[in-house]
Amino acid sequence: MQPDLLSQLKDIQTPQSIGNWPLAWGWWVIIVVCCVLIAIAIVATILFLQKRKAKKQALKLLNALDPEQNPIHTVQSINSILKRVVLAYGEREQVANLNGDKWATWLNNNSHDDVTIAPEFMLLAYQANCSSVEAAEYLKQSKAWIDKNLPLNERNKGEQNV
Template sequence: MPNPIDPQLLNQLHDIQLPQAIGWWPLAFSWWILILSITSIVIGIAWYIREQRRRNAYRRKALKKLLSIQSGELHPAEKIAKMNALMKQVALTTYGRMEVAALQQQAWLDFLHQKASYISQPDCLADCLQKAYAGPVGADIEHFQIENCARYFAKWIKGHHQ
Protein backbone atom coordinates (compact mmCIF):
# COMPACT_ATOMS: atom_id res chain seq x y z
CA MET A 1 0.00 0.00 0.00
CA PRO A 2 1.49 3.31 -1.01
CA ASN A 3 2.03 6.02 1.48
CA PRO A 4 -0.71 8.66 1.07
CA ILE A 5 1.72 11.50 1.61
CA ASP A 6 4.13 10.33 -1.01
CA PRO A 7 5.38 13.40 -2.96
CA GLN A 8 5.54 11.51 -6.25
CA LEU A 9 1.87 10.71 -6.05
CA LEU A 10 1.08 14.34 -5.29
CA ASN A 11 3.01 15.45 -8.39
CA GLN A 12 0.88 13.20 -10.57
CA LEU A 13 -2.36 14.85 -9.48
CA HIS A 14 -3.97 17.34 -11.87
CA ASP A 15 -5.83 20.51 -10.93
CA ILE A 16 -9.57 20.27 -10.49
CA GLN A 17 -11.35 21.04 -13.79
CA LEU A 18 -14.30 23.39 -13.20
CA PRO A 19 -17.23 23.25 -15.62
CA GLN A 20 -17.77 26.21 -17.95
CA ALA A 21 -19.91 29.01 -16.59
CA ILE A 22 -23.51 28.91 -17.70
CA GLY A 23 -24.02 31.59 -20.40
CA TRP A 24 -26.90 33.94 -20.96
CA TRP A 25 -27.52 32.68 -24.45
CA PRO A 26 -29.81 31.07 -25.41
CA LEU A 27 -32.25 32.77 -23.11
CA ALA A 28 -34.68 30.79 -21.08
CA PHE A 29 -38.37 30.86 -22.03
CA SER A 30 -39.27 33.05 -19.05
CA TRP A 31 -36.78 35.72 -20.21
CA TRP A 32 -38.43 35.79 -23.64
CA ILE A 33 -41.83 36.24 -22.00
CA LEU A 34 -40.46 39.09 -19.87
CA ILE A 35 -38.87 40.82 -22.89
CA LEU A 36 -42.07 40.45 -24.92
CA SER A 37 -44.17 41.80 -22.04
CA ILE A 38 -41.99 44.84 -21.45
CA THR A 39 -41.82 45.59 -25.19
CA SER A 40 -45.60 45.32 -25.48
CA ILE A 41 -46.11 47.66 -22.52
CA VAL A 42 -43.68 50.25 -23.92
CA ILE A 43 -45.31 50.12 -27.35
CA GLY A 44 -48.77 50.40 -25.76
CA ILE A 45 -47.79 53.44 -23.69
CA ALA A 46 -46.18 55.13 -26.70
CA TRP A 47 -49.30 54.49 -28.80
CA TYR A 48 -51.56 55.82 -26.04
CA ILE A 49 -49.52 59.02 -25.64
CA ARG A 50 -49.44 59.56 -29.42
CA GLU A 51 -53.19 59.00 -29.68
CA GLN A 52 -53.89 61.41 -26.81
CA ARG A 53 -51.73 64.09 -28.45
CA ARG A 54 -53.53 63.59 -31.75
CA ARG A 55 -56.96 63.72 -30.11
CA ASN A 56 -56.10 66.87 -28.16
CA ALA A 57 -54.47 68.79 -31.00
CA TYR A 58 -57.58 70.95 -31.36
CA ARG A 59 -57.23 72.00 -27.71
CA ARG A 60 -53.66 73.19 -28.22
CA LYS A 61 -54.64 75.13 -31.36
CA ALA A 62 -57.64 76.68 -29.62
CA LEU A 63 -55.55 77.76 -26.62
CA LYS A 64 -53.03 79.42 -28.95
CA LYS A 65 -55.79 81.22 -30.78
CA LEU A 66 -57.39 82.29 -27.48
CA LEU A 67 -54.07 83.75 -26.36
CA SER A 68 -53.68 85.66 -29.63
CA ILE A 69 -57.22 87.05 -29.32
CA GLN A 70 -56.62 88.03 -25.72
CA SER A 71 -53.34 89.78 -26.46
CA GLY A 72 -54.60 91.44 -29.66
CA GLU A 73 -55.43 95.10 -29.99
CA LEU A 74 -59.18 94.68 -30.35
CA HIS A 75 -62.17 96.46 -28.93
CA PRO A 76 -63.33 94.73 -25.68
CA ALA A 77 -66.63 93.70 -27.25
CA GLU A 78 -64.78 92.24 -30.25
CA LYS A 79 -62.48 90.26 -27.97
CA ILE A 80 -65.42 88.69 -26.14
CA ALA A 81 -67.22 87.98 -29.43
CA LYS A 82 -64.13 86.34 -30.95
CA MET A 83 -63.50 84.31 -27.80
CA ASN A 84 -67.10 83.12 -27.82
CA ALA A 85 -66.85 82.22 -31.52
CA LEU A 86 -63.72 80.23 -30.72
CA MET A 87 -65.58 78.42 -27.94
CA LYS A 88 -68.38 77.58 -30.38
CA GLN A 89 -65.80 76.25 -32.81
CA VAL A 90 -64.23 74.04 -30.12
CA ALA A 91 -67.66 72.79 -29.06
CA LEU A 92 -68.61 72.07 -32.69
CA THR A 93 -65.37 70.14 -33.17
CA THR A 94 -65.95 68.08 -30.05
CA TYR A 95 -69.71 67.56 -29.85
CA GLY A 96 -70.89 68.03 -33.42
CA ARG A 97 -73.11 70.45 -35.25
CA MET A 98 -76.42 68.83 -34.25
CA GLU A 99 -75.82 69.40 -30.55
CA VAL A 100 -74.11 72.81 -30.59
CA ALA A 101 -75.06 74.90 -33.62
CA ALA A 102 -78.44 76.14 -32.40
CA LEU A 103 -77.32 77.03 -28.86
CA GLN A 104 -77.34 80.67 -27.85
CA GLN A 105 -77.65 82.88 -24.78
CA GLN A 106 -78.60 80.93 -21.64
CA ALA A 107 -78.78 77.57 -23.45
CA TRP A 108 -75.18 78.11 -24.59
CA LEU A 109 -74.03 78.92 -21.06
CA ASP A 110 -75.89 75.89 -19.70
CA PHE A 111 -74.20 73.71 -22.32
CA LEU A 112 -70.77 75.03 -21.33
CA HIS A 113 -71.54 74.38 -17.67
CA GLN A 114 -72.88 70.89 -18.38
CA LYS A 115 -69.77 69.81 -20.29
CA ALA A 116 -67.36 71.09 -17.63
CA SER A 117 -69.41 71.39 -14.45
CA TYR A 118 -66.39 71.43 -12.15
CA ILE A 119 -65.21 74.72 -13.69
CA SER A 120 -67.17 77.58 -12.22
CA GLN A 121 -68.42 80.17 -14.69
CA PRO A 122 -67.58 83.77 -13.89
CA ASP A 123 -70.57 85.86 -12.83
CA CYS A 124 -69.86 88.36 -15.59
CA LEU A 125 -69.91 85.82 -18.44
CA ALA A 126 -73.58 86.16 -19.43
CA ASP A 127 -73.40 89.94 -19.13
CA CYS A 128 -70.19 90.13 -21.22
CA LEU A 129 -71.62 87.94 -23.97
CA GLN A 130 -74.79 89.99 -24.09
CA LYS A 131 -72.83 93.27 -24.26
CA ALA A 132 -70.44 91.85 -26.89
CA TYR A 133 -73.27 91.19 -29.31
CA ALA A 134 -75.14 94.41 -28.52
CA GLY A 135 -72.93 96.41 -30.87
CA PRO A 136 -71.11 99.63 -29.95
CA VAL A 137 -72.83 99.66 -26.57
CA GLY A 138 -70.50 96.82 -25.51
CA ALA A 139 -67.76 99.35 -24.82
CA ASP A 140 -68.39 99.23 -21.08
CA ILE A 141 -66.90 95.74 -20.72
CA GLU A 142 -64.12 96.06 -18.17
CA HIS A 143 -60.62 94.65 -18.62
CA PHE A 144 -60.94 92.36 -15.58
CA GLN A 145 -64.17 90.93 -17.04
CA ILE A 146 -62.36 90.06 -20.26
CA GLU A 147 -59.59 88.45 -18.22
CA ASN A 148 -62.12 86.43 -16.19
CA CYS A 149 -63.88 85.26 -19.35
CA ALA A 150 -60.58 84.38 -21.05
CA ARG A 151 -59.44 82.44 -17.97
CA TYR A 152 -62.74 80.54 -17.92
CA PHE A 153 -62.56 79.81 -21.65
CA ALA A 154 -58.99 78.51 -21.31
CA LYS A 155 -59.97 76.23 -18.41
CA TRP A 156 -62.99 75.00 -20.36
CA ILE A 157 -60.92 74.23 -23.46
CA LYS A 158 -58.41 72.29 -21.37
CA GLY A 159 -60.91 70.41 -19.26
CA HIS A 160 -64.24 69.84 -21.02
CA HIS A 161 -65.53 66.29 -21.23
CA GLN A 162 -65.68 64.44 -24.51
Protein backbone atom coordinates in the same frame (compact mmCIF):
# COMPACT_ATOMS: atom_id res chain seq x y z
CA MET B 1 3.60 5.03 -2.21
CA GLN B 2 3.19 8.70 -2.38
CA PRO B 3 4.79 9.13 -5.79
CA ASP B 4 2.52 6.51 -7.35
CA LEU B 5 -0.63 8.25 -6.23
CA LEU B 6 0.47 11.60 -7.54
CA SER B 7 1.40 10.15 -10.90
CA GLN B 8 -2.07 8.68 -11.27
CA LEU B 9 -3.74 12.09 -10.97
CA LYS B 10 -4.87 13.70 -14.18
CA ASP B 11 -5.36 17.40 -14.86
CA ILE B 12 -8.71 18.86 -13.83
CA GLN B 13 -10.84 19.68 -16.81
CA THR B 14 -13.17 22.64 -16.34
CA PRO B 15 -16.61 22.35 -17.88
CA GLN B 16 -17.53 24.52 -20.82
CA SER B 17 -18.69 27.97 -19.73
CA ILE B 18 -22.41 28.55 -19.78
CA GLY B 19 -23.34 31.16 -22.39
CA ASN B 20 -25.91 33.90 -22.01
CA TRP B 21 -27.73 32.82 -25.14
CA PRO B 22 -30.28 31.49 -25.64
CA LEU B 23 -32.11 33.11 -22.78
CA ALA B 24 -34.40 31.09 -20.59
CA TRP B 25 -38.13 31.47 -21.28
CA GLY B 26 -38.62 33.50 -18.09
CA TRP B 27 -36.34 36.23 -19.39
CA TRP B 28 -38.29 36.35 -22.66
CA VAL B 29 -41.53 36.83 -20.71
CA ILE B 30 -39.98 39.71 -18.76
CA ILE B 31 -38.69 41.33 -21.96
CA VAL B 32 -42.09 41.06 -23.68
CA VAL B 33 -43.94 42.45 -20.65
CA CYS B 34 -41.52 45.39 -20.42
CA CYS B 35 -41.90 46.13 -24.15
CA VAL B 36 -45.69 46.04 -23.88
CA LEU B 37 -45.64 48.38 -20.86
CA ILE B 38 -43.34 50.81 -22.66
CA ALA B 39 -45.59 50.77 -25.74
CA ILE B 40 -48.68 51.41 -23.60
CA ALA B 41 -46.93 54.31 -21.86
CA ILE B 42 -45.92 55.86 -25.18
CA VAL B 43 -49.43 55.54 -26.65
CA ALA B 44 -51.01 56.94 -23.48
CA THR B 45 -48.65 59.92 -23.52
CA ILE B 46 -49.36 60.65 -27.17
CA LEU B 47 -53.13 60.45 -26.61
CA PHE B 48 -52.85 62.66 -23.52
CA LEU B 49 -50.93 65.32 -25.45
CA GLN B 50 -53.28 65.18 -28.45
CA LYS B 51 -56.33 65.43 -26.21
CA ARG B 52 -55.03 68.63 -24.65
CA LYS B 53 -53.73 70.18 -27.87
CA ALA B 54 -56.99 71.95 -28.75
CA LYS B 55 -57.23 73.38 -25.23
CA LYS B 56 -53.67 74.69 -25.42
CA GLN B 57 -54.26 76.29 -28.82
CA ALA B 58 -57.53 77.90 -27.68
CA LEU B 59 -55.87 79.44 -24.63
CA LYS B 60 -53.05 80.70 -26.85
CA LEU B 61 -55.57 82.36 -29.20
CA LEU B 62 -57.46 83.89 -26.28
CA ASN B 63 -54.24 85.26 -24.81
CA ALA B 64 -53.51 86.97 -28.12
CA LEU B 65 -56.78 88.94 -27.98
CA ASP B 66 -56.75 92.53 -26.73
CA PRO B 67 -60.18 93.77 -25.57
CA GLU B 68 -58.91 97.36 -25.33
CA GLN B 69 -58.29 97.76 -29.07
CA ASN B 70 -61.48 96.37 -30.55
CA PRO B 71 -64.02 95.03 -28.02
CA ILE B 72 -66.58 93.86 -30.61
CA HIS B 73 -63.97 91.90 -32.56
CA THR B 74 -62.68 90.44 -29.29
CA VAL B 75 -66.15 89.26 -28.23
CA GLN B 76 -66.84 87.73 -31.64
CA SER B 77 -63.46 86.00 -31.60
CA ILE B 78 -64.10 84.63 -28.10
CA ASN B 79 -67.40 83.11 -29.26
CA SER B 80 -65.71 81.59 -32.28
CA ILE B 81 -62.81 80.18 -30.26
CA LEU B 82 -65.14 78.70 -27.62
CA LYS B 83 -67.26 77.04 -30.30
CA ARG B 84 -64.22 75.67 -32.15
CA VAL B 85 -62.57 74.23 -29.07
CA VAL B 86 -65.77 72.49 -27.91
CA LEU B 87 -66.28 71.10 -31.42
CA ALA B 88 -62.70 69.82 -31.34
CA TYR B 89 -63.65 67.62 -28.40
CA GLY B 90 -66.38 65.88 -30.38
CA GLU B 91 -69.56 67.66 -29.35
CA ARG B 92 -70.66 68.55 -32.89
CA GLU B 93 -74.24 67.24 -32.68
CA GLN B 94 -74.99 69.12 -29.47
CA VAL B 95 -73.12 72.35 -30.08
CA ALA B 96 -72.99 73.19 -33.78
CA ASN B 97 -76.37 74.95 -33.95
CA LEU B 98 -76.31 76.64 -30.54
CA ASN B 99 -75.99 80.38 -30.07
CA GLY B 100 -76.96 83.07 -27.59
CA ASP B 101 -78.73 81.86 -24.46
CA LYS B 102 -78.77 78.20 -25.53
CA TRP B 103 -75.00 78.31 -26.08
CA ALA B 104 -74.44 79.92 -22.67
CA THR B 105 -76.73 77.34 -21.05
CA TRP B 106 -74.83 74.48 -22.66
CA LEU B 107 -71.47 75.89 -21.56
CA ASN B 108 -72.65 76.43 -18.00
CA ASN B 109 -74.31 73.00 -17.78
CA ASN B 110 -71.03 71.42 -18.86
CA SER B 111 -68.89 73.35 -16.41
CA HIS B 112 -67.76 72.99 -12.86
CA ASP B 113 -69.91 74.90 -10.40
CA ASP B 114 -67.28 77.53 -9.66
CA VAL B 115 -66.51 78.32 -13.32
CA THR B 116 -69.34 79.71 -15.43
CA ILE B 117 -69.78 82.26 -18.18
CA ALA B 118 -72.40 84.95 -17.70
CA PRO B 119 -75.12 84.55 -20.38
CA GLU B 120 -75.19 88.29 -21.10
CA PHE B 121 -71.63 88.07 -22.43
CA MET B 122 -72.73 85.60 -25.10
CA LEU B 123 -75.12 88.20 -26.46
CA LEU B 124 -72.43 90.88 -26.77
CA ALA B 125 -71.30 89.45 -30.10
CA TYR B 126 -74.73 90.25 -31.58
CA GLN B 127 -74.89 93.83 -30.32
CA ALA B 128 -73.69 96.93 -32.13
CA ASN B 129 -71.20 97.90 -29.46
CA CYS B 130 -69.82 96.84 -26.11
CA SER B 131 -67.31 98.20 -23.65
CA SER B 132 -63.77 96.98 -23.31
CA VAL B 133 -64.51 96.18 -19.65
CA GLU B 134 -67.27 93.75 -20.68
CA ALA B 135 -65.03 92.22 -23.34
CA ALA B 136 -62.19 91.83 -20.83
CA GLU B 137 -64.49 90.13 -18.30
CA TYR B 138 -65.87 87.80 -20.98
CA LEU B 139 -62.30 86.98 -22.01
CA LYS B 140 -61.38 86.21 -18.40
CA GLN B 141 -64.42 83.96 -17.89
CA SER B 142 -63.79 82.16 -21.19
CA LYS B 143 -60.16 81.44 -20.30
CA ALA B 144 -61.24 80.09 -16.92
CA TRP B 145 -63.97 77.94 -18.51
CA ILE B 146 -61.57 76.40 -21.04
CA ASP B 147 -58.85 75.89 -18.45
CA LYS B 148 -61.11 74.16 -15.91
CA ASN B 149 -63.57 72.25 -18.11
CA LEU B 150 -61.67 70.90 -21.09
CA PRO B 151 -61.39 68.19 -22.11
CA LEU B 152 -65.02 67.51 -21.30
CA ASN B 153 -65.51 64.73 -18.81
CA GLU B 154 -67.33 61.58 -19.86
CA ARG B 155 -70.23 62.27 -17.50
CA ASN B 156 -71.28 65.35 -19.45
CA LYS B 157 -70.07 64.32 -22.87
CA GLY B 158 -73.02 62.16 -23.80
CA GLU B 159 -75.78 64.15 -22.16
CA GLN B 160 -78.15 66.56 -23.83
CA ASN B 161 -77.94 69.63 -21.66
CA VAL B 162 -80.03 72.11 -23.61
